[in-house]
Amino acid sequence: MKIVIGQGSCGIAAGAEKVRKALLNTNLNAGDISITGCIGMCYLEPIVDIYDDDNNLTRLVKVSENDAEAIANFVSSGDQSAIESLIVTDEDSEFLSKQTRIALRNCGIINPDEIGAYINADGYTALKKALGMSPENVIEIIKTSGLAGRGGAGFPTWFKWNAARQSEGEEKYLICNADEGDPGAFMDRAVIESDPHNLIEGMLIGAYAIGAKHAVVYVRAEYPLAIKRLKNAIAQATEAGIIGNNIFGTDFSCDFMIKAGAGAFVCGEETALIESLEGHRGMPRLKPPFPAQSGFWRKPSNINNVETFANVAWIINNGGEAFAAMGTEGSKGTKVFAVTGKVKRSGLVEIPMGKTLRDVIFDIGGGMKTDKPFKAVQMGGPSGGCIPADLIDTVIDYKALGATGAIMGSGGMVVMDESTCMVGMAKFFLDFTAKESCGKCIHCRIGTKRMLEMLERITKGEGKEGDIELLEELCYSVKDGALCGLGQTAPNPVLTTIKYFRDEYEAHINDKKCPAGECSDLIEYKIIADKCRGCTLCARNCPVNAISGTVKNPHTIDTSKCIKCGKCYSVCKFGAVVKE
């Protein structure tokens, strides 16, 4: 008997800790209750998995602390009647069953706080195996696997490792970039919170491969739970002799350090990350020299993303060929996506490369949440671009996604339906990059701001002819002139929305209309008298008393008072309130 509560940040935010405490207050054996990390079905949190003695799983979803007694009753009596409604549906189960999990293989299954749980799941066997090979051999396996950087750029991992290995110098560093900053992305957080030892093992193999004696995890301070679990895991691994001197009795020694980043998005850029690690202001350095030649403390350094490392142990254990067997010609293995937005089932999705966006959004994600049709998906966060509905069959592959103007990115996937204004969407992401620009180079610091101002004008109905062309000109200039990846990719949301939704821009500029009805300056709320039943609900909910009318008589909105908050629109049960 085992009762496992999903306690990633997502689960805890949904109330998993309350559920755990409530379960501890029942007559259940405290020893049977444990936690795991992120199970992946964020939209169903809190989730409680109940394994019987034969390891048969009963998964309960959207559990509240009030369900504790019913659960305890079910565990002791097997009586399902009180928890029937909590049992996950077959349809929802498909969200996980249709995935292929490698990086996330232990997530939501093992207890992240116990090294033993990881070791039981074949943990650290890959490290042992790797230490028995030459570093060159390890790099060769990674080369065979075709593993590419999962942080977004998709650079071949073996190449970076090899470059760092070849670099002269005794002192080398292996750095993990866990500064996951894209809005809507939480792949790395889930890995660290759910399976920290997998990261440590991948990093140790990497350190061995490049000849580093020091491993550093640069993780954003906004991930306190990840930091806590990682610290705990490092302590356990150190105690177990897996981190430190003469690991597994070999000549290989490696220490570990965690550096909490102070919240700057740009520190996800590798040279800015290094500046920050050294205690400086997080601003990118000029490349070349690349970190492989001169990185942390000007020593050869290799930086990979969390998800990249999370694949390494599996590859060593299963062979490069097994990994390369999945995916397409140019993109091997699997990729983790954080699927969010207007999709029915949101959460972490790991699937083999070569699947289509449709597979993710419709087959696994279940399609749209509302009856509004799918419009586009933003890939790669603020550095990425949008892909419109008619390209839904695009294959998940670095090249194919790049051809649309979007990027694979680190895995953020924001799904939008027809109620999303694409100009507003571009503005949202640009607002993010403009604020997160480090301020160093002109193109990024001022260019993104000026682009944002133009988008703000357009969404306010103050756009003028020539704005689209000027925006495009500025976008290309910023791409060309910005110093680092942040600036070079910042125009992508703008460029792709112009590419696929130019008519929407034109509607804002020429007709002063927002076709999606999202730009508050361009819409007006009205009540259709024929449909209004005079229920007064809208009037009671209006925060500025802009709606007048008597019971059972059609109401009206005073547009001069209306602040366009949309409350009336959302509360009306008769579809009488319309946006124009």
Add this chain to the structure above:
Amino acid sequence: MIHLTINGKQITAPEGATILEAAKQNDIYIPTLCYDEAVEVYGACGLCVVEAEGIPKLLRSCSAKVSEGMVINTESERVVQSRKVAMELLMSAHDGDCVAPCQLNCPAHTDCQGYVGLIANGEYESALKLIKNKIPLPASIGRVCPHPCEKACRRKNVEEPINIAQLKAFAADMDLKANSYLPDIMVRTGKKVAIIGGGPAGLTAAYYLNIMGHSVTVYDMMDKMGGMLRYGIPQYRLPKEVLDQEIALIEKSGVKLVNNVKLGKDFTINSLKENNDAVIVAVGAWQSSSMRTPGEDLEGVYGGIDFLRAVINGNAPVIGDKVVICGGGNTAMDACRTAVRLGAKEVYVVYRRTRNEMPADKLEIDEAEEEGVIYKFLTNPISFNGENGKVTSITLQVMELGEPDASGRRSPVPVEGKTEEIAVDSVILAIGQKLVQGDVSELALNNRGNIEADPDFFTTNIDGVFAIGDATNRGASIAIEAIGEADRCAKAVDAYLNGQPLDTRVPYISKRDEKAIDYSDREIKSRLTPKVLPPDVRNKNFDEVSLGFTEEEAKAEASRCLECGCREYYKCKLLGVAQLYDINPERFQGEMPQKYTRDENAFIERNTAKCILCGLCVRSCREVMDVHAIGLMGRGFKTDVSPAFSLPLDQTNCTNCGLCVSLCPTGALTEKSSLQKQVPLNEDYTEEFVEIDGKRASVLVSRYNGKVLRVIPNDELSRSMQLSREELIEKLT
């Protein structure tokens, strides 16, 4: 050695050199703003980008190393576009005025802030020299100019504009009193220039062409030189003795003046052309304009400038007791005040709009009223009525103000059926003046009846003949307009004589958004005007009304200047690069990143609104001096350079070494000068050495007209000594 090609030129460079270094060694210019050898490469400005064959990305030449066989283009279309946009973005966020609005609004671009500032410091001689770079008749112009500079003066937003015109007159009067300034004349070129007309336009062109080394003769039809300054402006406003002195200085500087010769009678344009290398026609507009009102030809109806000229020549007509002047400009004011002085009992000024719309100078309007002039606003003459061929009355149509016209002024419209009649002894029509066309029959005229002259080159339909001033294009205007044209024409003629091209492009300069300027921190200090003769004294004679500024008053008034123009204008690297490209930052107009603020210690002044975040100050302070007094703060668009812990600079550990100031490519960091009031001046910088504790230390010395203004430590030794600038200046003087 590495072999590579830059812009088609095959060069070699040592291994490990950057493209920028290689280009520099081969005299190939690549612009930079954040690069300096003293500090590590940074790569922020992105101006040093170049295109390399086979490399898809633009390379920052400050960091990209040369490699064998590299083919570089430093000026490709893509490179230029990238730099252009970078500069447009940069300037869209650079909140500063290169040049003060007063100077920009002066038709002659006189450096008003410069001379006002010098006067504030008591540097009258330097002030006068600066004025004479643009105006050869400053004592006269200072007295009569309607001063467009003052209209643009931002002090008006605090209380009232600086009295710039009177300050100019003050500096010029000081000069006329003793040791009058004479310009240095360049080597004689042997070229001859004839100028027809000795008014402000002709004299100005003569003065500057003479300085450039050409032999200039001015021909004028009147007894004396001065044109409308002499024959159109009354003695009480511009004493002719002042004008005489200034013209004498022009003559003394080498210009030949010939009077009493008239175009068309004594010579023709073509006859002058035969004996000269170039001819400038500056004949002015000497005919009063007609109102096309019935009765204008009656006896007792005079043209404004004709009347004024007659009085100046001592032939004042008999105007009687009741005089009506038609018009609202400065000539109308001159005429009415002259009429008062001639003894007329009732002097009316008839103007079809109201006092607010009168184009005349406000001071003139007020002073005329003090002298007894009666204004009849919102009236317009519809007929001059007479008996026996002599005017006896004037019928006025009563007007009211209607909708604003194109100029923004409300246009007067007649009130149907409402008229008024005034009995008069004489009428003076001061409504404008025009060219006497018969005089210039050799030249092509435009549809307004004025000489057609190219607005940039001042050329006419005859090769080698140029035309300027009231006689050209849009017709009569104010003297300073003619002076500005004459100055530009002198350059055009000089280029013509030397067979060289003339660059007429207007170079880009940065201007602040007038609407966004906050004056709330400025102390109210009222405008000073020179004392004047009391109205009941002055209305009886032609003595000069204004008594001019005393030295004390002049200094106090000049000290009110807000110092709008940038002190680093003359050595601003940012502006230099901006002017290389045809930029239009208005395309990207938007929010300014920083507030316009000033932070200062004893030597250094900071203004973050002008900062371009090249980081040179921060990096040099850290990397070279190891002081860390300043750093970068904030993120994104709002990033700024701030002293440590956001303290004022003088509360940090800044050692005043001045390195940051010398590296700042713009006016964000300025080393204060030894002047009390800071002034943007075109200083000469030289490296000099001072002995300190037996050691020789290098300093950068700036001088203006020989006076040491700034001394900036210039080597490791001088920077490390924490020297007081006062001591250094003393050592050097």
